[in-house]
Amino acid sequence: MGTFQELEMYKNFDELAEDVIDLAKEILPDQLFYLSSISEAQQMILKHSPNDTTIPIAEGLVLNLDDSLCSRVDFKTKQPLVYEDVKDGHELGVFEEKLEAANVRSYLGLPISFINGERFGTLCAVNDEKSQFDTKSITLLQRLVRMFAYYLDLERFAYRDSLTDLYNRHYLARFFEEHSKAGGAIFFLDLDGFKKVNDLYGHDTGDVVLKEVASKLQRFIAGHSDALAVRLGGDEFLVYFTEPASAAELSEWADRLLSSLSQWEADYPLSASIGIAQYPADVDCELKELLQQADEALYRAKKSGKNRYTFY
Incomplete structure (x- = not known):
């Protein structure tokens, strides 16, 4: 059993996830935002904003993590992964074809982790056009992610043994x-x-x-x-x-x-x-x-x- 099943037990998760997406849209209105959860090999799209782009996305969609650009997000440094134009000389290798097929032209991925360092998932902004991600907007999104992580930890503490981190x-x-x-x-x-x-x-x-x-x-x-x-x-x-x-x-x-x-x-x-x-x-x-x-x-x-x- 993994994070996907655990989320089913969290109180008010859907409501708060929607609030996170709505607030992210206030910061960068032109972006398609999605909130995802990541396991060892998979990524699930939990929530996304209204889609005014040509990017195919759906809540509940499960992807192989190796097929997602989110696999490149650095959870150790907790730094955002930024591509204002994925075609602008970035060495994306196998991702180039996948991004083109998904009509993704720009990408901003922010890591979400529990306090113990275990990764939860990502908050991402994508677009089918080139984008500009200014420092102030990224900083505000990082603060939003940090507050969401505090909520996740409170829920986790309610269901986990504090010594072993097993379920209680x-x-x-x-x-x-x-x-x-x-x-x-x-x-x-x-x-x-x-x-x-x-x-x-x-x-x-x-x-x-x-x-x-x-x-x-x-x-x-x-x-x-x-x-x-x-x-x-x-x-x-x-x-x-x-x-x-x-x-x-x-x-x-x-x-x-x-x-x-x-x-x-x-x-x-x-x-x-x-x-x-x-x-x-x-x-x-x-x-x-x-x-x-x-x-x-x-x-x-x-x-x-x-x-x-x-x-x-």
Whole structure:
């Protein structure tokens, strides 16, 4: 699950995005503005201003990031990318043909990032004619982007665990409510030996371990487009699969996850136990009940030797 799904949970996002576009138009009235969100490989157009140009654009349009000029925006320096005339001797390479096909003659792209540096997307101004982007206008647009980023971070803090940056229980509850009709499964994880690590190495090291667990979970779900990783609290984590899977598939995934969580460069005496609970499609299932089932399965896994999984 990525930024696109997370935005569905944000309060008043559509209204504020429209305000951002409207204010940007006040600054540069002759431009076609669009607000986009960027994942690792894709870009989605979230909002755009009325289109008085010949540039084809639509809200909800998803592009391969490699096909978008926004892939050249520098999120590290947070500097705008400016082309007042894309045909004016710029070395655009493969983009030249793509821009011509899209009737884009000028481009201004401003990066939007979260406070932790993770990129969110872009606010862009495009035109099918040459443009002039003065310094004052660009500065005003940067201030607008910065205020929008503050809003994004406030929403993000409401749904993210502050230590690991995984989703929290609050986000899980809302997400489950929206996606539970299709059936699915949860892995309820608890670390074996975490108290011993805290006692031996201190709580700072314990925090490092929890962050590394989060990284391992993120790498795990990267291969599952239907999976969500959550920190419930302490050393308890959860992976939620939003589509049904066979017991054989779930067993294979659990084995892979257990292997990852028992291997540590610092040779910590750590492993994990997993309780697995499933539910079918089109059945009214309460998250509380599902968590209780998974917790019971987790308890049995712990009692039977740890570093293993058990189905409810």
